[in-house]
Amino acid sequence: MTVELLKELIAIPSVNPEHTDDAAIANEYRLAVFLSAWLSERGFAVEYDAVGDLRGNVIGRYGPAQADYTILFAAHLDTVGIDGMTIDPFKPVIKDGRCYGRGACDMKGALAAALTALDQPGLLASLADSGIAVWVVGAYGEETGNIGAQRLAEQGLAADAAVVLEPTRGAIVHATKGALWVAVTLYGQGGHGSNPAQGCNAILAALRLIPWLQTAWLESGGETDAPPDITTMGPGTVNIGRIQGGNAINIIAPQCRLEIDRRLVPGESPDQILAALDQQLQALCAEGHATGYDVEVLKLGPAFATPIHAQLVADLQQALQTVTGEAVLDTAAWHSDAGALSRTCREVVVFGPGDIAQAHTPDEFIDLHALEQGTAILRAYLETVCARRGPGAGGAIP
Template identity: 25%
Template sequence: MTDKLLRAIDDRVDELTALTQDLVRFPTINPPGEAYTPCAEYIGERLKAGGFQVEYVRGEGTPGDNDRYPRTNVVARFEGKRPGKVVHFNSHIDVVEAGEGWTVDPFAGVVKDGRVYGRGTCDMKGGLAASIIAAEVFIAENPDFAGAIEISGTVDEESGGYGGVAYLAGKGYFSAPRVDHVIIPEPLNKDRICLGHRGVWWAEIETKGHIAHGSMPFLGDSAVRHMGALLQAFEDELFPALDKKQTEMPVVPEGARRSTMNINSIHGGQTEDFRPGLPSPTVPDTCRLVIDRRFLLEEDLDAVKSEVTTILDRLKSDRPKFDYTIRDLMEVKPTMTERDAPVVRAVAEGIHAIFDRAPDYVISPGTYDQKHIARIGHIYDCIAYGPGILDLAHQPDEWVGIEDMVQSAKVMALALRRLLAGGEI
């Protein structure tokens, strides 16, 4: 039975390649959210032809949703012959902008040297195509399976997932008893299982000042200088302390196995828009900073925030006229699925069968839609597994290997066999 299943996937290599090309040809660029609806409808029509029940769910009222750029998600479900567990494959259909530096058309789906090139091939339309082929082949070869298979194409993952998985999770699409196991085909390499991700806290800090003429700064109070004092404190105190915090989580790459903080942006003073190239002759009375703090399973979110606010409060006490506000933008706790969870074991057995070795278990340095499935849907039997090399994501000449997609589809089909058909791999 296993050999027949794998041969059936080998027989559909051209179809897998063409499906990936078709998906890439939808320029689902986020922002603003282009071509979401036609891409979702393409996926839905294909799955409907294979016997799936298809539903389109718009993330109404979520960031960026409007009549011109509706946040259109597709959710498809195939019911087995009798009740059982439900496996859900979730892929995001949005991609980042193409950017400069391409040697091929980023939305043509060019096939060359055993690869499909294009924006989103690696992240993650190749994984979506592999999951569709895996599910279709499994259904054809196991017509009497118990349970159900779901496949979703969701939006806005590149901007937080709020119009996609977060919205669907809030509506019960990622909760028991509807779903038991979730596989997200993100590009973490075909022989690795991603168990979760580090935590993230984004915040905006604003320092206050007093406006005055730039020729007489002593009559004002510079918010930018106050922000400079904060940045210096970060350099002297916080960054060295973060470097010392290590985790037992198998985060990749190695440098991410510690706490980190990035200064995302800084804006101070009046804009130069009204006279391009010339500054405004005023003392800046406000300065805003956005921080991106990534934290570890061993850290408490309140303590993470306190490390920053303690510095701010000390500056307010010690530095004349220093005042600030801080606003949370996003907070997500770290997540790590246990290695003995059913979906982990099933995919691990599939990897062993295809590659003749145990998988590597990794944690992502950044978050992806597993965060919403865990925190909103409360489904913890969830992993990321898919073809593609993560380092290629968002790069010019992004590509996914055809053989990588084939092998990943085989792993996914074998995992379905373990989880739904109860057979040995």
């Protein structure tokens, strides 16, 4: 039963250290130790890539070193913090067909489903006999900047088919937006508020910048090379989430800082978008509206899009059909480790039981039926790939 493993995972605190000051629950290492042992016991070769004492990535590999085909299940180890929670975060409770606890939905549920799917006598061995390797990754630091997955991509972790485990309500999410977070500080010239013409007001410079951010900047990402089947995703967006400027009512504002969340669609170039911003800021200075500026990139996570005819999508669709009778494809505006892993993995999707609406909530839960169904789908997916490639045939059976 997947739920028994899920309860074990919930009981192991793995709160992202940027979300808590409590050393008793902070960092991912406890869960990394558990996952490493779980994988080792089932014959995986496990590597722990420590980043400091308390954080790191777990990489488990099963099957041939020179595999014909590599399947990656990628989970993140961290959860968000527990402030304001109305349930006990680390004492899982089963009630009304749900399992409650921090991480139940995002995303220990999907991890439990994937591990339980793998934990079928003979399945890993038959996959290996068919030339298929199965890798399981537990990445740290997803909730704050996808740093674990970025590290894995920089190290060149390359699978043919990567299933990023997140709650998608059982839909195959084959494309998501990327996120570029920037802080722009505009500088002016302070002075007495009774004589504004004598200074240079940075707040007024920000007011000139904002309309441009919401129009021309949205067009600056270049021609997208995204597949035509992701039109449901909608365009890139800009949200100005925070603005802070000036020192006092009777002083000409010498600086103004804006924090901006630019969401990218697949194919948009973050470099081009940042270059356009720089050019616009230079123009503001040249026209005398500001005396200088700083741009700080707070986060950059790429978008990704896997075509709907990709092998991974087809195999997962077949598994969904087998288990539920329908296969739903979707795209998403939210960001996950899939963006980073798409840089090195050939085909990527996000998939898992649970609803993103229950992620990060004070009473986080996952529906138990969805959890067990997610397990059945992931197991059917592995069986589908195995059957397609055939035992010992190195892919001879189509």
